[in-house]
Amino acid sequence: MDKYLGVEIAPRPACYIDAFTGERNGTVTPREVGRLIGEHLRFDLGDPQQGIFFLDEAGGETRVSSVGLNKPGHLVFIVPELVTGRYGLEVRALFNGDGDLRTGKLKEALTVG
Secondary structure (H helix, E strand, C coil): CCEECCEECCCEEEEEEECCCCCECCECCCCCEEEEEEECCCCCCCCCCCEEEEEECCCCEEECCEEEEEECCEEEEECCCCCCEEEEEEEEEECCCCCCEEEEECCCCEEEC
């Protein structure tokens, strides 16, 4: 288990920015650019179990398929087609090839209006 100062390394999304509206941690605009700021966000684009996922209230999930920037502290992507409702957002990534998929969730719920 990777640890840094006693804390397990895992994705830590801190702020979602809807580039269309400029709103933070609130509105999500499908088919527009979304930005996610945080720590340890980078993931393997080629691995379908890793990535950015929108989770609907019914338990369904939608993986982001178009990522333009994949950096440890900043992700830029096209929001997939989502129906009206509230969503959780999480980032899933593997660290150091240990096979341990780690998940980080944005604290705030996001809304598609």
